[in-house]
Amino acid sequence: DAMVIQNPRYQVTQFGKPVTLSCSQTLNHNVMYWYQQKSSQAPKLLFHYYDKDFNNEADTPDNFQSRRPNTSFCFLDIRSPGLGDTAMYLCATTLGGGYYGYTFGSGTRLTVV
Amino acid sequence: AQKVTQAQTEISVVEKEDVTLDCVYETRDTTYYLFWYKQPPSGELVFLIRRNSFDEQNEISGRYSWNFQKSTSSFNFTITASQVVDSAVYFCALSEPTGANSKLTFGKGITLSVRP
Numbered sequence: 001d002a003m004v005i006q007n008p009r010y011q012v013t014q015f016g017k018p019v020t021l022s023c024s025q026t027l028n029h030n031v032m033y034w035y036q037q038k039s040s041q042a043p044k045l046l047f048h049y050y051d052k053d054f055n056n057e058a059d060t061p062d063n064f065q066s067r068r069p070n071t072s073f074c075f076l077d078i079r080s081p082g083l084g085d086t087a088m089y090l091c092a093t094t095l096g097g098g099y100y101g102y103t104f105g106s107g108t109r110l111t112v113v
Numbered sequence: 114a115q116k117v118t119q120a121q122t123e124i125s126v127v128e129k130e131d132v133t134l135d136c137v138y139e140t141r142d143t144t145y146y147l148f149w150y151k152q153p154p155s156g157e158l159v160f161l162i163r164r165n166s167f168d169e170q171n172e173i174s175g176r177y178s179w180n181f182q183k184s185t186s187s188f189n190f191t192i193t194a195s196q197v198v199d200s201a202v203y204f205c206a207l208s209e210p211t212g213a214n215s216k217l218t219f220g221k222g223i224t225l226s227v228r229p
Contacts, residue, residue, distance in 0.1 A: 033216065042204060042219040043158075050213040088156050097215030098146025098163070098208030106157040 003027050006091050006105035013081055013112055021076040021108045023091030029103070032074040034066060035090040037107075043090055049074060081112045115140045117207050119220035126195050127228050134190040134223050136205030142166075147181065147188045148206040148217065158204070164188065165210070195227045 004025045013019040023032065031050050035043035047056045049068045063085075065077040078085055091105040116139040126132045138147065149161040162172065164181055172179045176193045192199055202222045209215040 031213075031215070040222075040224075042221045043217075045216055045218075048216060053213065055214060090158065092217070094215065097211040098148075098217075099165075099210045101160070101163055102148075102208070102217055104158045104160075106155075109156060 004091060004093055004103050004105035006089075006108050008108060009106065011108055011110045013078075013110065015083060015112055016080050019078050019081055019110065021078075021089050021091075021110065023074045023076070023105055024072050025093045025103070026072070027093055027095075027103060028071060029093035029095050030071075031094045031096060032068060033092040033094075033102075034064075034074070034076050035092065036085075037088040037090060039087075046076070078110075081110075083112050086110060086112045115142075115145075115207050115209075115218045117205050117218055117220035119205055119223050121223045122221070123224045123226070125226040125228065128197060129194050130227075131191060131193050132195050132225065132227075134192075134203050134205075134225070136188045136190065136220060138186050138188065138205070138207045140207060142209060144210045146208045146210060148208065149179065149188075149190050150204045150206065152202040152204065152222070154201070161190075192225075195225075197227050197229055200225060200227045 007022045033048040034046045037043040046060045067075045088107045088109050090107045092102045094102045118137045145166045147164045151159040178191045180189045202224050204222045205220045206217045208217050
């Protein structure tokens, strides 16, 4: 019954080796978000898509990219992961904002070694 | 800009004690939504409540209750008769109601430890 699915649940990658995290949704929501949450910190928004429109947060490093090939899928690409990118990455969706509520995936815990 | 402040960072209580988690927010919007999420050690965010800015009625759900006071921009969360399973990090968050750039802004979270 999971409606926002993130794969993989755990990912270990080497320093500098590109990695892709996946998020899929069965809700047909317009908006998909990627949040980064480092240990003992709040989730921090990296970027989001409203339909096909990409919205980058001002302080998101260039190392982080995203793709949304269709309504259901959204990918987070980290081109050259550094040790500081070790974090939980959370995907969320909404039909259009707080009025509709947000649905989160279970997250991908990424470790860069 | 929107901002959520959770001044408490860590709270430790003994089981069956009541505990209140504070949340203060800032926004220029007249319409907005407030949320509380629970994050257990497994890491997923568990939705607890959503409240719109026009509804100041307090809400109770089992052992959980929420007190929304617009006059003080606060949305506090109380757990009555706490249990060990309540141990988690709790986030308060704020969102615009709708729009292409709607997003959740989180507070820093409060780590709650409930000891047996």
